Amino acid sequence: MQVKDCLVSAPGKTILHGEHAVVHGKVALAVSLNLRTYLKLRASSNDKVCINLPNIDTFRCWDLSELKQFVPFVNDKKDEAQRLDAELVRRLRDFMGVTNGSLDNGSMASLAFLYIYLSVFASGELPGLTITVWSELPTGAGLGSSAAYSVCLAAALLCAAGTIPASLREWDQTARWCQEDLECINSWAFQGETIIHGNPSGVDNAVGTWGGMLRFLAGKIIPLSRVPLLRILLTNTKVPRSTKVLVARVKDKINKFPSIMNPVLESVDAISYTCEKVLTCEPITGEHYSILEELIDINQHHLNVMGVGHPALDTLCRVTLAKGLHSKLTGAGGGGCGITLLRPETDSSVVQSTVQDLKDCGFDCWETSIGGPGVQQHSPSSVKEEILDILDRY
Ligand SMILES: Nc1ncnc2c1ncn2[C@@H]1O[C@H](COP(=O)(O)OP(=O)(O)O)[C@@H](O)[C@H]1O
Ligand SMILES: C[C@@](O)(CCOP(=O)(O)O)CC(=O)O
């Protein structure tokens, strides 16, 4: 079986409020970034399945003959992935020699790939193919790189399997899928996230799929279109961390101290609702910005209470507060990235000197633009040359 080549991309995200609480059924507000993950899928005629993941220094190849052993264990092809097939995951782990608690980047990414590949192709013939992924997002830093990766895998493999049509027509530069196809992509991306994270809420893959700003509550996705374009400074403390470990840590804490931790989650929920209410006011005044800043400070304290802070994130908050700016961690915390809210009138000299102070701490820091489109299919000419070069290198 020969598949069609395709090129797709999906955005990273930042969570304004509700990280961790969202895993426990509370609201999160999240928005896509202009930083994207790109994936190129090519047919190969040598009966091999290969993945090239240069961001995480992972390059793996399997013979089709060894992958065929899994076909009898894959459930009937489903258009919508509902629940992770734990038995298939266990067999794949054994095959790859990966232990259950493994945090190895390459193993998790390979496992997510093999699971989706086998699941979408098992009802027909397994095709030889090569997938190369390159991301503008830092990996494991709270900006949803795992979800952008999973969304790209799902879109490209579903497209190659013919489960969803190619969205790109001959004359298009970029194209998106219809709502039903996006739901299909999102459900398979959630499976990828489950393999990488253990217990994801689904907010990250939803933003990677639909883009824009959204409210996420227990799997329900509400796009928020009437919100202002926020100015946000992103800071990567470069302290490595794993979402899987942090999500498990918060769960342990809730189990250990339910009567203490549940009110914290309730409070984060109320913060997200209040933030959404303020963001949908027209016009947004300086007083509204003061509320948004206070909500950021309160939530950052809550996240520290949940045990997902880090001294580097404390430094970020202190350095920005010295300039009158308010910050919180974003994503799973424990290091990684934080966001700082800028007001529309914040002077560029203040931004520049804050960026410099944060760089002097050893952090990466940049003003970002938010609200990028969700998953897309591209013609090669619509992708920056330096990204195409990387994708074509392998
Ligand atoms: N560009 C990429 N290429 C391959 N795998 C990736 C890429 N980006 C993320 N991943 C996968 O996602 C994992 C990081 O996910 P996670 O800990 O959730 O951090 P993040 O906050 O970036 O989502 C990596 O270990 C890897 O398995
Ligand atoms: C902590 C959490 O709320 C967000 C994790 O985001 P990231 O993987 O750190 O980008 C987990 C989740 O919602 O699945």
Ligand SMILES: [Mg+2]
């Ligand atoms: Mg992640």
